[in-house]
Amino acid sequence: MVLKLHGVSFSTCTRTVAVVAKELNVPYELVNVDFAKGEHKSPAFTAVQPFGQVPYIDDDGFKLFESRAIARYLAKKYAGQGTKLIPTDPKEEAIFEQGVSIESSNFYPSAIGFGIEKVFKPMRGLTPDEARAEEHLKTLASKLDAYDVLLGKQKYVGGNEITLADLFHLSYGQLLVQAGQADLFESRPNVARWWKEISTRPSWLAVKDAA
Amino acid sequence: MVLKVYGNPASPCTRTVTMVCKELNLPYEVVVIDFTKGEHKLPEYIKKQPFGQIPYIDDDGFVLYESRAIARYLASKYANADTAILYPSDFQGRALVEQAASIEAFNFYPSVYGAVSERIFKPAFRGQPTDETRLQEHLSALNPKLDAYDKILDTQKYLTGDNFTLADLFHIAYSALLEQAGLGSLFESRPNVARWWKDIAARESWLAVKDAA
Numbered sequence: 232m233v234l235k236l237h238g239v240s241f242s243t244c245t246r247t248v249a250v251v252a253k254e255l256n257v258p259y260e261l262v263n264v265d266f267a268k269g270e271h272k273s274p275a276f277t278a279v280q281p282f283g284q285v286p287y288i289d290d291d292g293f294k295l296f297e298s299r300a301i302a303r304y305l306a307k308k309y310a311g312q313g314t315k316l317i318p319t320d321p322k323e324e325a326i327f328e329q330g331v332s333i334e335s336s337n338f339y340p341s342a343i344g345f346g347i348e349k350v351f352k353p354m355r356g357l358t359p360d361e362a363r364a365e366e367h368l369k370t371l372a373s374k375l376d377a378y379d380v381l382l383g384k385q386k387y388v389g390g391n392e393i394t395l396a397d398l399f400h401l402s403y404g405q406l407l408v409q410a411g412q413a414d415l416f417e418s419r420p421n422v423a424r425w426w427k428e429i430s431t432r433p434s435w436l437a438v439k440d441a442a
Numbered sequence: 443m444v445l446k447v448y449g450n451p452a453s454p455c456t457r458t459v460t461m462v463c464k465e466l467n468l469p470y471e472v473v474v475i476d477f478t479k480g481e482h483k484l485p486e487y488i489k490k491q492p493f494g495q496i497p498y499i500d501d502d503g504f505v506l507y508e509s510r511a512i513a514r515y516l517a518s519k520y521a522n523a524d525t526a527i528l529y530p531s532d533f534q535g536r537a538l539v540e541q542a543a544s545i546e547a548f549n550f551y552p553s554v555y556g557a558v559s560e561r562i563f564k565p566a567f568r569g570q571p572t573d574e575t576r577l578q579e580h581l582s583a584l585n586p587k588l589d590a591y592d593k594i595l596d597t598q599k600y601l602t603g604d605n606f607t608l609a610d611l612f613h614i615a616y617s618a619l620l621e622q623a624g625l626g627s628l629f630e631s632r633p634n635v636a637r638w639w640k641d642i643a644a645r646e647s648w649l650a651v652k653d654a655a
Contacts, residue, residue, distance in 0.1 A: 281590040281593045281594055282545070282549055282587065282590045283590075293534060293537075295537050295538075295541055296541060297540070297541045297544035297545060297548070298544075299540070299544050300537060300540035300541040300543070300544045303536075303537070303540045304533065304536075304537040304540065307533055307536065307537075308533050321515075321518065321519060322504060324515075324518070325504070325506050325511065325514075325515040325518075326506070328508070328510075328511035328514045328515060329506055329507060329508045329511040331511065332508030332509075332510050332511040333493070333508060335547050335548070336508065336547075337493055339548075340552060374493065377492040377493045377494075380488075380492045381492050
């Protein structure tokens with residue numbers, strides 16, 4: 232049975248799962264969740280995903296949510312095909328875990344915070360909180376300075392090979408670019424090199440506008 | 443060479459790492475970094491941890507930071523037959539731990555950190571007053587999340603099922619701070635969350651590190 236990805240085509244988290252599936256050559260079927268009708272808050276949906284968030288997968292009856300957990304599961308299950316996305320050597324795996332954690336604690340919070348103000352709110356006809364947006368930008372700038380140091384010592388965020396740690400940055404990085412902040416990446420030489428590489432991978436180009 | 447944890451007894455992320463060491467019966471030594479004096483922002487610290495955050499470990503020359511990464515590394519390397527359950531390696535067991543760990547990182551931690559920051563960190567460490575509006579925002583975000591936790595924990599003892607795993611452990615240090623911040627009712631008012639919290643907070647490994655990593 233083909234992997235079912237219950238999500239929304241343009242959702243950041245749905246596209247995170249999609250790009251990973253593409254890297255692994257794992258076919259999937261996108262089952263659309265009707266956001267506008269509040270399907271993600273319906274009893275049928277919250278029975279699977281109690282937080283009412285997209286996406287979740289149904290892998291032949293095994294259901295899983297949280298995009299990064301789904302990505303890890305697919306990368307482990309399909310380790311024999313496509314790109315190797317989680318190292319198997321223990322020390323390399325530890326550096327990979329460090330990279331994954333860097334993304335979740337040092338990149339994502341201000342990236343999504345900024346994206347909410349300057350992309351999502353305007354999409355919904357709401358007024359951005361400019362002061363908050365500025366705060367997030369300031370935080371991002373200082374975090375990306377640290378990224379530039381890190382990426383001067385290793386090729387990717389999770390080590391010297393591309394891993395899930397890098398792919399997890401794509402949806403939110405794109406949000407920043409969409410909001411006119413490409414300079415955050417381009418003004419830092421190592422970050423610029425890394426961002427250009429990961430954001431032009433065929434797997435991302437295939438899903439970046441629609442999972 | 444005994445594992446070195448560069449951190450601070452008062453730091454919740456340091457306690458997360460030392461709690462894992464206790465769970466694994468792994469000896470360790472805390473090398474105290476005085477964050478009140480900005481020691482974590484000095485050049486020699488930044489060389490090891492470019493984000494200037496605590497803790498990091500030195501495992502016989504292997505340096506690693508990010509407490510949740512350290513926890514996974516230690517559990518993978520030092521687990522035995524009894525403790526392997528903390529971080530199972532079968533596909534589905536591992537996936538459920540990662541699902542619950544992701545819930546912690548994205549549905550729990552941001553608002554809990556925010557609330558604790560307003561009530562404790564800002565006044566105690568940054569000489570800033572609590573921003574009541576922001577605090578309320580964090581609590582408004584947290585409440586529906588904890589309702590979902592209560593639903594999950596209605597049919598199972600721990601976040602992944604019958605067994606205590608790293609995913610439950612990742613919640614402990616900051617939940618203790620939530621209590622310290624006078625916000626314990628968030629758990630107490632939800633029967634399953636209250637039961638789960640009472641259970642995990644009573645673990646010997648936590649009692650050993652909760653006041654000083």
